[in-house]
Amino acid sequence: MRSRRVIYADTYRHRWHRWLFIAGCILVSLLLLGWWLQRNPRPDPATYPILGVRLDQTDGVQDFYRLRSSKVSFVYLKATxxxxxxxxxxNTNFDQAAGSRLSIGVYHVFSFETTPQAQALQFERKVGSNIGDLPIGIFLSYYSERKPSAAWLxxxxxxxxxxxxxxxxxxxxxxxxxDIxxxxxxxxxxxxxxxxxxxxxxxxGNFWQYTNGARIPNGPQAAYRAAVFLGKRSSFLRLAQ
Structure with missing residues (x-):
């Protein structure tokens, strides 16, 4: 007498295959995410030896000695x-960076919504004398649909x-x-x-921020907005005051 198959056998098998497929997709996604977090797109250190990072409060408080040991030469800290x-x-990052022997720059994000004078007053009031030794940075970006003309900017x-x-x-x-x-x-x-x-x-002779989020070689387990200086070390040292 022939054995009779359970009517739902195919259904169970298909469900099992589907769950295996889903689990495989999740595993591949996790592996890709791990690769994305661990990737290191740093330009050739022999050509661009001077490495730095741009930081704001989303990066948290930093271990600047660890950054220094990872061959980071400079940091730019968002102020206002x-x-x-x-x-x-x-303030916390500036004080800690000051003792790390890193070159320090501070930067202001320019707004299209308020007057230049009001922005300068805010910068002066909050930053005080903590401007580091690099040129004062002014960051420009189109943060909304409004794109001011070149003349206005x-x-x-x-x-x-x-x-x-x-x-x-x-x-x-x-x-x-x-573009901007x-x-x-x-x-x-x-x-x-x-x-x-x-x-x-x-x-x-400029700074090149080559990533908006990637690890630095032998650095902390975090993604940084990293940049290299395109000129010679002597040119970089002339920028630091």
Whole structure:
């Protein structure tokens, strides 16, 4: 007499295969995520030996001695944004970075919504004398649908820089994507540029932020906005005051 198959045997088998497929997809996703977190796109250290990171409060309080031991040479700390924002970790990170023998820069995120004078006052009030030894950074980005014209950006950025330099007598560093930096190419043209791009910028003697989130070699288990200096070490040392 032939054995009779349970009517739901195929259903159970299909369900088992489906769960195996789902489990396999999850495993592959986890492996890809692990690779993504561990990846190291750092440009060739022999060509670009001077490595740095750009930090804000989303990165938390840092171990700057660990960064230094990972061959990081400089850090840029976010201080202010617009006329009212102050980074929660700025003071703590600045104090700790000051004893690490890292070169330190601070930066302000420029706003299209408030006046240059109000933004300069916020920077001066919150930062005080803690400006480090590198040029003061001014970060530009299109954070909304509004994209000011080149003329508007040039006028307002010049006003902000004038107010900052009257207080600090320090050079500035313009930071942003190639697109937005092209709009302000006439603003302090002798000042260095920090270019955010996944491709090497054509200009020389600038900072190149090559990633918005990746590990640094032998560094902490965290993703950083990392950058390299494109010029010679002697040029970098001349920037530090």
């Amino acid at each position: 944004e617009g006329s009212s924002y102050f980074d929660d970790n700025f 040039t006028q307002h950025l010049n006003a902000f820089i004038m107010a900052i330099q009257q207080r600090y007598h320090r050079s500035v560093l313009l930071m942003g994507s190639p 930096l092209a709009k302000v190419k006439t603003v302090v043209p002798q000042a260095p540029r920090w270019i955010v791009s996944n491709k090497r910028p054509a200009q020389s």
